[in-house]
Amino acid sequence: MNEEVFDVTIIGGGPAGLYAAFYSGLRGMKTKIIEFQPFLGGKVHVYPEKMVWDVGGLLPTTGANLIDQLVEQGLTFSPTVHLGEKVESISKHQDGLFRIDTTNGHHVSKTIIVATGSGILKPHKVEVSGAERFELSNLHYTVKSLERFKGKRVLISGGGNSAVDWANALEPIAEQVVLTYRKEELGGHEAQVEKIKQSRVDCCPQSKVTDLISHDGRSIQQVLLTHVESGETNVIDVDEVVINHGYEQDTELLRHSDLQVEMKDGFYVKGNSVSESSVPGLYAAGDILTHEGKVHLIAGAFQDAANAVNRAKTYIDPNATATAMVSSHNERLKEKNRQLIEETMMKQ
Numbered sequence: 149m150n151e152e153v154f155d156v157t158i159i160g161g162g163p164a165g166l167y168a169a170f171y172s173g174l175r176g177m178k179t180k181i182i183e184f185q186p187f188l189g190g191k192v193h194v195y196p197e198k199m200v201w202d203v204g205g206l207l208p209t210t211g212a213n214l215i216d217q218l219v220e221q222g223l224t225f226s227p228t229v230h231l232g233e234k235v236e237s238i239s240k241h242q243d244g245l246f247r248i249d250t251t252n253g254h255h256v257s258k259t260i261i262v263a264t265g266s267g268i269l270k271p272h273k274v275e276v277s278g279a280e281r282f283e284l285s286n287l288h289y290t291v292k293s294l295e296r297f298k299g300k301r302v303l304i305s306g307g308g309n310s311a312v313d314w315a316n317a318l319e320p321i322a323e324q325v326v327l328t329y330r331k332e333e334l335g336g337h338e339a340q341v342e343k344i345k346q347s348r349v350d351c352c353p354q355s356k357v358t359d360l361i362s363h364d365g366r367s368i369q370q371v372l373l374t375h376v377e378s379g380e381t382n383v384i385d386v387d388e389v390v391i392n393h394g395y396e397q398d399t400e401l402l403r404h405s406d407l408q409v410e411m412k413d414g415f416y417v418k419g420n421s422v423s424e425s426s427v428p429g430l431y432a433a434g435d436i437l438t439h440e441g442k443v444h445l446i447a448g449a450f451q452d453a454a455n456a457v458n459r460a461k462t463y464i465d466p467n468a469t470a471t472a473m474v475s476s477h478n479e480r481l482k483e484k485n486r487q488l489i490e491e492t493m494m495k496q
């Protein structure tokens with residue numbers, strides 16, 4: 149049980165949730181983030197090795213670096229963070245407070261910001277019994293850094309965009325890249341598929357991984373591929389195995405809640421351009437929100453988050469200003485600014 153009442157509880161610790169936490173701290177609100185994954189950063193964990201170019205003010209940077217920056221900024225005002233906790237339902241009680249039921253208990257909040265993005269993403273695992281024991285060594289469900297694969301023999305299983313992108317990215321640096329997929333043709337973007345065809349990548353169409361062979365019990369040394377039609381088998385020597393068989397998406401939260409939150413297409417929170425939902429006190433930000441002016445980018449998630457926080461602030465205190473003072477002149481940052489200036493001077 150968690151009876152402490154928070155001003156704002158943010159569900160989801162992706163870009164929208166993290167920026168909302170920062171902004172909520174800037175507005176002096178008692179803030180909590182609840183995130184299902186054991187880490188913050190949201191969907192950006194799907195593409196940590198990719199370069200992101202379109203976040204305002206940031207020069208091209210990897211997804212991994214973006215996560216670090218988002219998390220550091222999101223924790224500026226030390227919000228309470230619950231990781232590894234799934235929100236299962238939300239309800240609003242007669243006292244006007246929201247109750248948030250999770251896998252670990254329940255929370256109470258004056259307002260809620262739903263920042264659940266595409267829901268909870270879990271990678272589809274390779275269908276080989278006992279495979280999980282290699283996840284600490286050389287079985288990967290994402291490519292966190294290209295460096296790790298330098299000079300290695302890599303097998304990638306999957307025929308979609310990400311698998312094709314990873315094969316193209318690893319081809320110049322790995323010793324060998326084998327790409328195996330069930331269908332006859334690859335399903336990625338045309339230009340990327342063409343690039344694969346012109347490259348050193350060995351394609352094994354209509355094949356699936358049927359065994360991961362280990363001679364030391366700790367890591368995979370060989371992969372058994374089986375042709376889906378002929379049943380013919382092929383053993384490939386490997387140093388690293390990357391699986392990209394898509395993601396299972398759990399988006400049940402609002403459908404499971406008693407609240408009558410108006411939705412669009414059975415998934416999105418049908419909101420407005422200031423992040424309000426049909427339920428007073430409940431706001432949404434990021435990929436889960438839809439409205440006429442919606443920008444489906446991280447940049448758009450930031451705007452949603454600032455709007456959601458501003459609305460939450462005036463919902464709790466109708467006399468509060470509609471927007472926060474800009475950060476450059478915000479009193480909440482005075483002490484932190486003093487520390488930063490001191491640190492800069494020490495370095496000179």
Ligand SMILES: Cc1cc2nc3c(=O)[nH]c(=O)nc-3n(C[C@H](O)[C@H](O)[C@H](O)COP(=O)(O)OP(=O)(O)OC[C@H]3O[C@@H](n4cnc5c(N)ncnc54)[C@H](O)[C@@H]3O)c2cc1C
Pocket residue numbers: 159160161162163164165182183184185189190191192194195199200201202203233234235236263264265266267268269401433434435436444445446447449
């Ligand atoms: C391959 C790929 C590349 C992309 N490239 C770019 C790009 O270059 N530029 C750009 O601007 N955008 C890009 N995007 C889109 C961008 O990642 C999203 O717009 C952004 O992540 C949305 O942030 P969010 O916080 O709304 O949602 P998410 O990042 O999806 O985060 C939502 C979080 O909520 C958590 N959650 C969900 N349900 C629950 C629950 N019930 N209980 C607790 N926690 C829950 C999830 O675990 C997750 O951590 C890309 C997306 C993909 C897939």
